[in-house]
Each structure stands twice: as C-alpha cells, then as structure tokens.
Amino acid sequence: MRIIFLTTFIGLLFNISFFFSNGNIIDSKLKHHKFSKENYEKIFYLKNKESVNIYCTKHSEHECVQKLKYQQHNGGGTKNKFKITKAEKTKK
Numbered sequence: 831m832r833i834i835f836l837t838t839f840i841g842l843l844f845n846i847s848f849f850f851s852n853g854n855i856i857d858s859k860l861k862h863h864k865f866s867k868e869n870y871e872k873i874f875y876l877k878n879k880e881s882v883n884i885y886c887t888k889h890s891e892h893e894c895v896q897k898l899k900y901q902q903h904n905g906g907g908t909k910n911k912f913k914i915t916k917a918e919k920t921k922k
Contacts, residue, residue: 844871844874844875847874848867848870848871848874851870852864853865853866853867853869853870853887855870855873855895855912855914856912857911857912857913857914858898858911858912858913858914859914861914862888863886863888863889863893863914864886864887864888865884865885865886865887866885866887869884869885872884873895873897873912876895876897877897878897878898878899879896879897879898880896880897881894881895881896881897882894882895883895883917886914891916891917892916892917893914893915893916893917894914894915894916894917894918895912895913895914896912896913896914896915897910897911897912898910898911898912898913899911
C-alpha cells in the first residue's frame with residue numbers, strides 16, 4: 831500500500847512539473863531547450879550526475895542532458911542545474 835502511494839505521489843509531482851514547465855528547461859549556460867513528455871520524464875527521474883541522450887524539439891537534434899544538484903549556502907536548500915551538450919555522433 832505504501833509503495834503504491836509513493837509511486838502515485840511521484841507520478842503526480844511529475845505531471846504537475848510538466849504542466850507548469852511544458853517540457854522547457856534552461857541549462858547552466860542560460861539557453862532554452864524543449865523536450866517531449868517522454869523525454870522530459872527521463873530528465874525528471876535522473877539522479878545526481880547521471881546523464882541521458884535525448885531529442886530536443888527546439889533545436890531538432892539529440893542532446894546529452896546531465897543533472898547536477900548543489901546546496902545553496904544561504905539556507906536555500908538543494909537546487910538542480912542541467913548541463914546540456916550536443917550528443918556525440920556514433921560511428922558505424
């Protein structure tokens with residue numbers, strides 16, 4: 831019962847986050863990126879310093895998104911930053 835409640839609660843948080851942001855993210859260089867709901871969900875569930883290669887609909891290219899968490903010293907709590915770079919092309 832407790833696991834079902836936590837799963838539902840986290841899903842609700844994701845839906846609220848996507849509703850307000852509409853898949854938009856501003857990276858650490860203050861550039862704007864937009865992702866589909868499926869790709870935004872992958873970003874939402876990333877752990878600290880993990881990265882994922884996903885498709886940016888604004889730039890029409892694959893990008894590597896890395897989530898970085900840091901503590902603010904002024905009592906501001908934990909903040910999330912996103913480092914986004916162009917994904918390297920794979921050689922065949």
